Amino acid sequence: MENMNLPATYETPAVTLDSNLGLLEFSGRSLPEDTTTFYRPILNWIEDYISKPGPQTEIAIKLEYFNTATSKVLLQMLSKFKSTQNVTVRWFHYEEDEDMLESGKEFEELVNIPFSYHPMD
Amino acid sequence: MLIKHTIQKVPMPSEKYRDLRSVFELHQAMEENQVILAYEGNFSPHITQSVLSLAEQNLDRNVTVNQTKRRAFNIAVECLQNISTHSNPNARNSIFIIGKDGDEFYISSGNMIKASKVQDLRRKLDQINNLDAVGLKQLHMQAIKESLNRKDTNNAGLGLISIARKSGNKLDYEFINIDNENSFFSFQASFDSDKETL
Numbered sequence: 001m002e003n004m005n006l007p008a009t010y011e012t013p014a015v016t017l018d019s020n021l022g023l024l025e026f027s028g029r030s031l032p033e034d035t036t037t038f039y040r041p042i043l044n045w046i047e048d049y050i051s052k053p054g055p056q057t058e059i060a061i062k063l064e065y066f067n068t069a070t071s072k073v074l075l076q077m078l079s080k081f082k083s084t085q086n087v088t089v090r091w092f093h094y095e096e097d098e099d100m101l102e103s104g105k106e107f108e109e110l111v112n113i114p115f116s117y118h119p120m121d
Numbered sequence: 122m123l124i125k126h127t128i129q130k131v132p133m134p135s136e137k138y139r140d141l142r143s144v145f146e147l148h149q150a151m152e153e154n155q156v157i158l159a160y161e162g163n164f165s166p167h168i169t170q171s172v173l174s175l176a177e178q179n180l181d182r183n184v185t186v187n188q189t190k191r192r193a194f195n196i197a198v199e200c201l202q203n204i205s206t207h208s209n210p211n212a213r214n215s216i217f218i219i220g221k222d223g224d225e226f227y228i229s230s231g232n233m234i235k236a237s238k239v240q241d242l243r244r245k246l247d248q249i250n251n252l253d254a255v256g257l258k259q260l261h262m263q264a265i266k267e268s269l270n271r272k273d274t275n276n277a278g279l280g281l282i283s284i285a286r287k288s289g290n291k292l293d294y295e296f297i298n299i300d301n302e303n304s305f306f307s308f309q310a311s312f313d314s315d316k317e318t319l
Contacts, residue, residue, distance in 0.1 A: 011170060031173070033202050065191065067198050068279040072268045079269065096188055099195075099287070104264060112181065 001048050004041070011040050013063060013117070022054030027062035027092075030070040039073045046080050048107050053084050059113075062092035064101070071103070078111040088115050095119040142173070155221040157183055162214050169201050170213045176219055184226065184314060192287040193226060198311050199280040206280070207306065207310075208232045227311040236304045239296050245278040246294050249285045252279075257286050284310045 007026040008014035016025040031072050032038050081087045091104035108115040157178045160172050176197040184190045193267045215232035261282045285292055293309040
């Protein structure tokens with residue numbers, strides 16, 4: 001399957017979806033009001049990927065800001081992996097951004113995937 | 122007839138003076154109220170993004186604590202999206218304001234909503250205002266779980282819950298009845314400016 005690379009914009013994150021590496025990375029900010037246009041192709045890619053996933057899958061989330069519309073899509077996205085083996089979420093947050101750390105912990109509570117937390121400078 | 126009509130529409134010197142005076146008066150009123158940013162008009166997606174960008178630059182300049190800056194930006198994002206989500210599509214212009222009052226910053230929005238939505242919105246706001254931080258977290262978790270099972274775009278008040286959590290203060294709001302079908306929804310979230318809250 002094809003990899004996907006999207007550059008960051010003011011309202012949407014940079015996205016890397018690499019099936020060979022088993023890597024899904026989101027970095028920057030995600031503020032779109034209409035999340036469907038941006039995230040539908042990503043959700044489709046994930047559905048394809050989980051039908052024949054790699055031995056290990058890493059989801060790296062390095063978001064500085066996301067809106068509540070995005071939080072719904074993130075949950076939708078992470079929930080798709082509930083039956084996939086060896087999935088981990090690497091959750092990045094600015095050192096002092098306790099809200100972002102807390103958001104990660106809330107997602108961890110909502111989905112059955114192990115999270116690790118990574119402060120950034 | 123036509124000429125007469127045209128002549129009548131030309132402002133008299135005194136009216137012109139009054140109009141120019143109102144520019145100064147508006148400017149002065151905004152200065153006195155420490156308005157940092159005010160936009161009144163149409164909120165198309167393109168304009169909304171520009172207003173958000175202006176809000177971000179102004180918050181950057183006025184708020185010194187990074188965490189407060191982030192919280193304020195999050196509040197601005199959700200407020201702007203509330204305007205477009207809840208606005209009556211046939212309605213007139215909406216308003217968005219960022220201002221300062223002593224050590225406190227506030228972000229306000231005002232927009233026309235359908236009168237039929239008032240009761241539900243008031244109920245959500247009152248529910249949020251009756252909760253402490255722990256209660257708000259629980260409400261957020263419940264609302265986001267429920268959102269998974271919903272096809273519609275209604276976010277079950279997630280935006281308002283998020284604003285309340287970032288603000289740390291009660292949400293202020295008022296509905297002004299315009300007519301049978303329309304109500305004006307004024308909303309305000311505040312946050313302490315430079316206090317290290319962490």
